[in-house]
Amino acid sequence: MSEDPATAVRLLAPTVRKTTTRLADGRELTYYDDSEPYLSGAATRRLDDPRPLPYRFADVVGDDGVARPVTAPQMRYDVLTGEWIPMATHRMNRTFLPPADANPFAPARPGAAYQDGEIPDTDYDVVVFENRFPSLVAVPGVPDEVASLDGEALWPTRPAAGRTEVICFDPNPTGSLAQVTPRRMRTVIEAWADRTLALSAVPGVEQVFCFENRGKEIGVTLHHPHGQIYAYPYLTPRTTQMLRQAVAHRHRTGGNLLRDVLEAELRSGRRVVAESDHWVAYVPAAARWPVEVHLAPRRDVPDLPALDEAERADLVGIYLRLLRAGDRFFAWPAGSEHEGEPITLPYISAWHQAPVREGREDLRLHLQLFSILRAPGKLKYLAGSESGMGAWVSDTTPERIADRYRQVLPAGVEERS
Amino acid sequence: MSEDPATAVRLLAPTVRKTTTRLADGRELTYYDDSEPYLSGAATRRLDDPRPLPYRFADVVGDDGVARPVTAPQMRYDVLTGEWIPMATHRMNRTFLPPADANPFAPARPGAAYQDGEIPDTDYDVVVFENRFPSLVAVPGVPDEVASLDGEALWPTRPAAGRTEVICFDPNPTGSLAQVTPRRMRTVIEAWADRTLALSAVPGVEQVFCFENRGKEIGVTLHHPHGQIYAYPYLTPRTTQMLRQAVAHRHRTGGNLLRDVLEAELRSGRRVVAESDHWVAYVPAAARWPVEVHLAPRRDVPDLPALDEAERADLVGIYLRLLRAGDRFFAWPAGSEHEGEPITLPYISAWHQAPVREGREDLRLHLQLFSILRAPGKLKYLAGSESGMGAWVSDTTPERIADRYRQVLPAGVEERS
Structure with a gap:
């Protein structure tokens, strides 16, 4: 790990306490707690991530045993439409994968069957963290510069240097945003506003998009109530x-x-x-x-x-x-x-x-x-x-x-x- | 029926014979035959549609027994995006519906179980006809004029006065365009080109789009090999x-x-x-x-x-x-x-x-x-x-x-x- 885990505690609205920490691979995670005694971040709770995740921007060791720098995700300019298309050209560290039937968004409750989820604390109200497999991510040391695919002026490329985050609306894995209490909904709104502010300040971010996909009919396979926040390095x-x-x-x-x-x-x-x-x-x-x-x-x-x-x-x-x-x-x-x-x-x-x-x-x-x-x-x-x-x-x-x-x-x- | 059935026979490319007729409800249907003896349109074959379909632009008789003119389909201008959206505001004659398990694109082969399909002839090579339930259609007598929804300048509306057609690539209901013979593919290309020419000459049509949707994964419920041709009254x-x-x-x-x-x-x-x-x-x-x-x-x-x-x-x-x-x-x-x-x-x-x-x-x-x-x-x-x-x-x-x-x-x- 070359980034220091940073932990910040700050009060937001009357009812929301914000606690920021980092996961084992360096990703940022923020708790938004809405009820006393505040669930997360107290001295007695687990803030640190015990999983053996390698630092996400560490060199990737290939099948040949040689370590190579992580490739930053790229976007290409679609000259027929004038749109940027982020592409999975990169290969991040993917050594750790949760079991298919596990819920990685569940809190790490003592005695629960699955203890390797994304949220280290034993309970939470609302939590936001960087997506483990991001389509948009700024890799440290990679300059945000336009290049050309195959040396052709028609095909500009750029690092897909944005951010993609997950927001869990509630610790109850079978709930839904429609069924949370008004107090919890208020916390979600505070979290969206707070993340929009934070991501708007990230260099290169042009637009912040808070959204929720719900239902298997649109491809959602993880049923824990959650949404996503994309920070695009371009106007959509x-x-x-x-x-x-x-x-x-x-x-x-x-x-x-x-x-x-x-x-x-x-x-x-x-x-x-x-x-x-x-x-x-x-x-x-x-x-x-x-x-x-x-x-x-x-x-x-x-x-x-x-x-x-x-x-x-x-x-x-x-x-x-x-x-x-x-x-x-x-x-x-x-x-x-x-x-x-x-x-x-x-x-x-x-x-x-x-x-x-x-x-x-x-x-x-x-x-x-x-x-x-x-x-x-x-x-x-x-x-x-x-x-x-x-x-x-x-x-x-x-x-x-x-x-x-x-x-x-x-x-x-x-x-x- | 207030339109006269028009039948035209004309040779296109060396190998394709074109025969145009009308279905019982007034829709245009064109056969493109590619092999001698040409299948469709010969004097001995059935060209006329025997179904008791009412003329499609006839007045609609409501539950109250009162006849009202067919409402033309409308489009609305989406001022947030600058796009026209055709809408199902209209109610066409829908008295005849084929049974759910029937294939309306099969030829009317003697002795076949289903004799009420869209194609009157007993066989065909390639055939094109107007969609029975069109999202774009010019209703006779309805002027192509811009109006305003609720009298608001922000919300222009217009008749969705285009055309939507179906093209059957082959009479074999279990085939696919990938598996037709090169000769049949050539006929399909001739049909696309010929329909593009014809639809480009229709007043108000701005763009002709020949396409094929294949597979239940994108919502295709009718498996007979077929495509569609849309003539839009706007640029897409x-x-x-x-x-x-x-x-x-x-x-x-x-x-x-x-x-x-x-x-x-x-x-x-x-x-x-x-x-x-x-x-x-x-x-x-x-x-x-x-x-x-x-x-x-x-x-x-x-x-x-x-x-x-x-x-x-x-x-x-x-x-x-x-x-x-x-x-x-x-x-x-x-x-x-x-x-x-x-x-x-x-x-x-x-x-x-x-x-x-x-x-x-x-x-x-x-x-x-x-x-x-x-x-x-x-x-x-x-x-x-x-x-x-x-x-x-x-x-x-x-x-x-x-x-x-x-x-x-x-x-x-x-x-x-």
């Missing part, structure tokens, strides 16, 4: 598109695109699903997914760290209500062999934040929550038109989606759910 | 991106982007998979899919109709070889319970053609053939980064894909395969 295609549209809108009208969209949705009202003091949930007028809802603050806010105390407190309830409505969105038809069985919605929950440097006046924080489930047991597949041409076709209408959300949206959430 | 996002990149490249270098990419791939040679007299197959330098190969003509050609006789004849063999290589690309590992079982590659085969009006000097015909299969039994899912941010991450490298293609590419194809 969707953000680039939205920024281009927002700038064009400002030049044409003088207005802010996302604020004007929100105001138009409020004027129409036809697709508004829920309103709270500080937030509005609506199905966008041109929603492309079979289930899609956006959640935006009433105030102009570029990103999660910019939310004030009242907005954060108010977000808890409306976000939980939207997630819980998702699990009531579809029902098996009467007479079907599955009648009455719950349908857990597979979904992607995507926090669109303004980039770190560009477009902070033009882009505005909003959540895009969507699903590929179009009916019980039926998925929307992204086939030729979507994947080949990027041309979406919707099988439903935003108005139908909004009507269904209004039917199934719970009125409120209780502290103990 | 991928084409818009490529055109933007090509124009910028021309301004910067004076060159044609797609030609320069081809020449750079030939100079490097590292990712070239196959070459023939008139075509080059290569894995692009920034390929984003687990399996991806592009096939481009050596000559500058905007679209399939612009291919000359030698290029069409030469395309047959190299395209068949690529498709057959796909079905040998993955193998179950030794010792696995599936060892030795063939792995049929799920794929999307996408013909990128220059748009009808714009960019015909800048864009250049090429095929993009790709798969979401990343290993035996393992799919690449488009989760948060791809679906939320449009940001692809590749788990492999273009060089590995090219190496594998070179291992499994057959040397040639025989007339009887």
Whole structure:
């Protein structure tokens, strides 16, 4: 190990205590504890990672016994689309792999069957750590410089020098974010905001993306409730598109695109699903997914760290209500062999934040929550038109989606759910 | 029926006879026959559709017994991305539905169990017809005018006045395009070129897209070998991106982007998979899919109709070889319970053609053939980064894909395969 384990303890919001440490291979791990006695980081708890993980940037010893420096992950510029594509050209240390049926996100509880997970402490509330097998990672000593594949000007390459992190929402492996308590949801929001702030300060990071993939239908194999945080060293295609549209809108009208969209949705009202003091949930007028809802603050806010105390407190309830409505969105038809069985919605929950440097006046924080489930047991597949041409076709209408959300949206959430 | 069935017979290439007719509901259907005695359209064969299908643009009679005009499908402008989204706001006549286990693409062979398929004749070689449930269709009498949803300037709407067609590659329901004879593949190429020409002449059509989706992994439920042809009334996002990149490249270098990419791939040679007299197959330098190969003509050609006789004849063999290589690309590992079982590659085969009006000097015909299969039994899912941010991450490298293609590419194809 050439990095010193650094441990920091700091109080965030009234109810959240933050404790930072490092895993055995040098990755950063941060606990966000929300209840006294604070679970993690106390002197009596295990902070250090006992696993024999080699330092992740240590030289890789090949089959020939020769040690070679770790290769940094690369991205290539796709000249046909103008997009960067990170590629698995690198080979990190992969000597340690957990057993396939183990849950690496479980706390290291005494007596538990699996003691080699990612979280060294015996319990936690919310925890964030760097992904063990990252597609984006800055390797120390590798300069962030553009080169050319095969010496061709058409094919720039760059180190994929970003960060990918995992956030565990709850220690309960069979829970879900929809079912955490409001207090725990508030901790998750604090963790997202805190990580966004920290990652925005990392040199080379252009954009921070907090998101959750849920459900085997979108390839999630680890069912412990968790999300991910990507810090991209470039502007993503969707953000680039939205920024281009927002700038064009400002030049044409003088207005802010996302604020004007929100105001138009409020004027129409036809697709508004829920309103709270500080937030509005609506199905966008041109929603492309079979289930899609956006959640935006009433105030102009570029990103999660910019939310004030009242907005954060108010977000808890409306976000939980939207997630819980998702699990009531579809029902098996009467007479079907599955009648009455719950349908857990597979979904992607995507926090669109303004980039770190560009477009902070033009882009505005909003959540895009969507699903590929179009009916019980039926998925929307992204086939030729979507994947080949990027041309979406919707099988439903935003108005139908909004009507269904209004039917199934719970009125409120209780502290103990 | 208010449209007259029109029947036209015309010889295309040396070996293809074209016969156009209409189905009972007014949809156009065209046979492309490649062998004497020509199968379809002879005086002794059945050209007319005997099914009691109502005219597809006839008024819809509601549950209340009142007849109302068919609603034309709409698209909405997604102001956040600048993309048009066709939506299923319309309700076409859907009184006739084939039984779930029937194959509607089988010819109406005498004595066959299912006589209510889409193809009236008792046999065919290749056949193209309008999709019965189209997401894009021009409804007679509906003007192609922009309106505004809820009266808001932010939300333009337009009729989704394009065309979607189905192409059956072969009458054998258990076959595949990879396994047709070279003569049949040539007929398919002629049909694509002929439909591209015809659809390019339809008022309002901006772009014609010939493609094939294959495999249940991408949602294909009908296994009869078939593809689709979409005629979009707008430029698709991928084409818009490529055109933007090509124009910028021309301004910067004076060159044609797609030609320069081809020449750079030939100079490097590292990712070239196959070459023939008139075509080059290569894995692009920034390929984003687990399996991806592009096939481009050596000559500058905007679209399939612009291919000359030698290029069409030469395309047959190299395209068949690529498709057959796909079905040998993955193998179950030794010792696995599936060892030795063939792995049929799920794929999307996408013909990128220059748009009808714009960019015909800048864009250049090429095929993009790709798969979401990343290993035996393992799919690449488009989760948060791809679906939320449009940001692809590749788990492999273009060089590995090219190496594998070179291992499994057959040397040639025989007339009887």
